[in-house]
Amino acid sequence: MNLKKLQNIDKRILYILLAIVIVTPLFVRPSKHPDAVFDEVQNAFNTIDNMPDDKVAFVSIVWGPGTIAENRPQTEVLMRHLFMKHKKFVVLSWDMPGTKLSYDVGKALEEELGMEYGKDWCHLGYRPAYVAMISRAMGEDFQKQFAEDYNNKPLKEMPLPAKIKSAKDIGIVIDITPSATMGTWLAYFCGPYNVPIVTCPTAVMSAEAYPYLDSGQVSGMLNGVIGASMYETLIGRGNTRTEAAATAWSLSCAHIYIILLIVLGNIGYIAAGKKAKR
Amino acid sequence: MHTLFAPKHGVELWLYIAGSLVIGAGLLLLLCQTPQRLRKPVIAFVTFLGGLYFTLEFLIPHDNYFTHVMPEVVNAEIVVSCFTLFIGIYNLFGVHGRAIRRKQPGWYNSVAFFAAFFLIASAGFIKDMRPDSAATPLFEILFNGFMNSLQSTTFSLIAFYIVSAAYRAFRIRNSESVLMMITAMIIMLGLVPLGSALTSFIPANSFFSFLRLEKLSYFILLLPNMAVQRAIAFGVGVGSMAMGLRIWLSLERGSFFDEEL
Incomplete structure (x- = not known):
């Protein structure tokens, strides 16, 4: 066999195999979740679980359709946990398409778990001017900043958002994001008002969060969809066929496929080198 | 007001x-x-x-x-x-x-x-x-059926580029590339369940448990990665401050600032 050819496999074959590797777990939808749970995921769970009942969690949505595969399972599992523990939460989106996507996730869970909109949770809709909004405006006078919800209903008419006056009423910030927005929250809101933060970045961005986890500025993290599937184990859904588990399997298979290709490419490269020397 | x-x-x-x-x-x-x-x-x-x-x-x-x-x-x-x-x-x-x-x-x-x-x-x-x-169901179709799917598809194309680039560019030409490849492999395998299952035969409480892939990847993330991330954060912080001052005082020069309206 000519090993040299291994470094020049046809691109079309690589792509078709990749599509098969990624799509198969999404169709099979295995229920098996990761056995191990990372410390940062466990810490995120504990922080949310221990949030005082009289406070409200603030779920910040920065994701859109581009990173839906990782960020939607994170949103879904965190909202589910908050509903299950009867922790109240409000959602705000900084991404236009993400507004509707996150609202749909909340609505589906609300119906599934028999919760009530306006009492157990509320969606504040979309807002631009991310940094300015976080820096003081939201923390100083919440009602002035958010007069209406996603459906243009005044916040004063709903029991949950009506009681949020300032940062003092917010028990935790959950930042679900494809980019490095955690730093903004830390600098302008969580640091000055002493509010804990749990960050949920895509896997590729998670490496940036480790210094903040180490210093204790960030309480916990769900690193990508793997973090979401580990979190599902913690809330007792470890043997359920979920989007997070299927995507985690898909990602696992894709990683192993890429490593196999790198190994094959290098075998071909070494073989070609030896041949050239001869 | x-x-x-x-x-x-x-x-x-x-x-x-x-x-x-x-x-x-x-x-x-x-x-x-x-x-x-x-x-x-x-x-x-x-x-x-x-x-x-x-x-x-x-x-x-x-x-x-x-x-x-x-x-x-x-x-x-x-x-x-x-x-x-x-x-x-x-x-x-x-x-x-x-x-x-x-x-x-x-x-x-x-x-x-x-x-x-x-x-x-x-x-x-x-x-x-x-x-x-009727605009409501039409909007749902356009949003979920078109915009949502198209944006996801565009982003997912990255997977194909990554595979192609990793396969063609990741060659062990020198010691640095070997080091990089080993690190990348440990992180890629250690962070996914299927990868960490490869070394699950090593007892978690034994002396050799540090050889488990998830522990090795954690070591890389918590020590070398954290040191580098902190260094980058310091650099970016100082750079941002300088850039912010330049923009605030309108000292910035370049294509956006020098061209006439």
């Missing part, structure tokens, strides 16, 4: 939008009519005032006068940032309109742009005004 920024509905809302547009367009027009030698100082002065507000608000101890007007300032910033949306639309219309007029190659893509733009915009507006109309 609060009344000015309070939510508006119906005709009042449209009047406010029209008023903001007229004032904004008027200001822009006025700026364009200003002699060139005066234009830059005007922009620099407004930039300086904007930066000064936020600087004072943060530097003066908490709960000062500037803190109390922050919600209004943020609302004003939202209005200004919405104008950038119009500039974006204006640009898109210009580029695609020109492509259709001149029948440039792929001009039909520009027709698709205009069709999609007007369809989803009108469906969105009608849905908001009349939620019970």
